[in-house]
Amino acid sequence: MRSRALSSQEAGTTETYRQLQAIIGRHLSALTVGSLLGQALDRAGLSASALQRADLVTLLPLLERGARLFMRSQADVDEALQAVRRLMSTDRGRSSPPARGSAFPRARASSSERAPAASSVRPAPDAVAKGEPRLELSPPVVVLIRAEEDIVKARVEARRLAESLGASSTVQTHLATMVSELARNIVLYAGAKGTLALAALAPPAVGVSITARDQGAGILNLAEVFSGTYRSRQGMGLGLRGVRKLASYFEIDTAPGKGTTVRAQLRM
Amino acid sequence: MPDSARSRSLLEKHGGQASPLVTIDGVLLATIQESLSDAGVRRLRTDVGARLAVGAHRGLVVDASGVDTMDSFITRSLRDLAVGAKLMGVRTIVCGLRPDVVDALVEMGLDLVGVETVTTLDRALAAFREV
Ligand SMILES: Nc1ncnc2c1ncn2[C@@H]1O[C@H](COP(=O)(O)OP(=O)(O)OP(=O)(O)O)[C@@H](O)[C@H]1O
Ligand SMILES: [Mg+2]
Numbered sequence: 343m344r345s346r347a348l349s350s351q352e353a354g355t356t357e358t359y360r361q362l363q364a365i366i367g368r369h370l371s372a373l374t375v376g377s378l379l380g381q382a383l384d385r386a387g388l389s390a391s392a393l394q395r396a397d398l399v400t401l402l403p404l405l406e407r408g409a410r411l412f413m414r415s416q417a418d419v420d421e422a423l424q425a426v427r428r429l430m431s432t433d434r435g436r437s438s439p440p441a442r443g444s445a446f447p448r449a450r451a452s453s454s455e456r457a458p459a460a461s462s463v464r465p466a467p468d469a470v471a472k473g474e475p476r477l478e479l480s481p482p483v484v485v486l487i488r489a490e491e492d493i494v495k496a497r498v499e500a501r502r503l504a505e506s507l508g509a510s511s512t513v514q515t516h517l518a519t520m521v522s523e524l525a526r527n528i529v530l531y532a533g534a535k536g537t538l539a540l541a542a543l544a545p546p547a548v549g550v551s552i553t554a555r556d557q558g559a560g561i562l563n564l565a566e567v568f569s570g571t572y573r574s575r576q577g578m579g580l581g582l583r584g585v586r587k588l589a590s591y592f593e594i595d596t597a598p599g600k601g602t603t604v605r606a607q608l609r610m
Numbered sequence: 611m612p613d614s615a616r617s618r619s620l621l622e623k624h625g626g627q628a629s630p631l632v633t634i635d636g637v638l639l640a641t642i643q644e645s646l647s648d649a650g651v652r653r654l655r656t657d658v659g660a661r662l663a664v665g666a667h668r669g670l671v672v673d674a675s676g677v678d679t680m681d682s683f684i685t686r687s688l689r690d691l692a693v694g695a696k697l698m699g700v701r702t703i704v705c706g707l708r709p710d711v712v713d714a715l716v717e718m719g720l721d722l723v724g725v726e727t728v729t730t731l732d733r734a735l736a737a738f739r740e741v
Contacts, residue, residue, distance in 0.1 A: 493648060498645065501678075515678065515710035580719060
């Protein structure tokens with residue numbers, strides 16, 4: 343009975359989830375792993391059946407909390423978190439690609455990612471990612487992006503948060519600009535159905551993390567957008583590239599029909 | 611100012627925030643407001659275009675000193691406004707871009723190519739007096 347329940351659960355989980363299981367499982371029993379991960383996912387509003395590499399940024403602070411509670415030593419906690427961070431940052435850009443179906447699948451980042459056979463012409467899906475993520479301090483400020491006016495709202499919130507962290511006006515402006523780009527993209531291309539979350543980074547890092555999430559059609563030509571050859575009809579096709587330039591950490595998770603999540607961090 | 615009052619009432623009719631338009635010595639001055647919405651940007655372009663089409667303006671000055679954030683859309687709109695005015699035969703000067711805003715634009719790889727810019731409003735107006 344029990345093993346059947348477990349295996350069907352297993353089948354409904356993503357590879358990222360199973361990798362987390364393995365990492366945490368080095369230090370804790372399977373039962374504790376399940377409860378630690380379950381609680382962290384619950385709090386983050388994520389699920390084992392949809393967990394992606396890109397969600398780890400959100401999950402990490404919660405995992406840390408759980409790991410501190412359950413693990414025997416700080417060294418174990420550190421080691422586990424380090425492994426999770428490696429999971430976030432491995433297999434990105436030009437780092438040697440693992441074989442298909444290996445324990446380290448690529449983060450979902452390209453429209454053609456789901457195609458069965460990888461073509462060598464297509465750049466690594468995560469070639470667009472930049473930098474190392476830092477821990478976030480929850481709770482985030484969430485601005486619903488439902489209409490054009492919400493772009494201004496998001497900018498105002500971004501400035502407010504940056505200012506409260508003692509950011510210079512230059513940094514405030516950088517942040518507000520990034521937020522403006524991402525919020526506008528949600529309005530223009532994702533049917534104005536999305537959210538923009540802002541959170542302070544956990545010390546010792548000082549900065550802000552931006553998560554722009556929508557349920558739109560996804561970005562179908564991600565590689566082209568970031569290649570610099572792309573010219574959009576509505577804009578200059580410079581928004582996302584600009585955000586990446588300003589960011590100390592940048593990552594896009596997008597798939598056709600599944601929406602787009604952009605995570606960016608700006609450290610001061 | 612009768613001009614700005616008229617433009618404001620015109621703008622209010624269409625909802626949203628007005629960027630005041632006034633004429634000084636035959637130069638149309640558009641002052642962009644701080645929390646510029648996309649609708650506000652579009653309205654500015656429409657209104658400036660309408661004013662330039664009817665009036666015999668010698669020039670257009672866009673005062674951007676109130677703008678605290680310029681992303682790619684706003685930058686492009688501003689550029690289109692200036693280029694459009696130029697096509698109508700009206701010399702356009704953008705003034706007052708804040709250093710932080712300029713910094714963000716440069717970092718992002720955006721620019722205002724083809725747009726005449728000066729630091730202050732005084733300089734912008736002075737540029738037309740010299741002619
Ligand atoms: N959230 C999104 N959902 C779906 N497609 C998107 C989303 N964001 C961007 N895109 C697509 O990616 C392209 C590039 O976006 P980017 O912001 O870089 O440039 P742009 O919006 O076209 O122009 P600009 O931002 O310079 O005004 C867009 O034209 C759009 O096709
Ligand atoms: Mg854009």
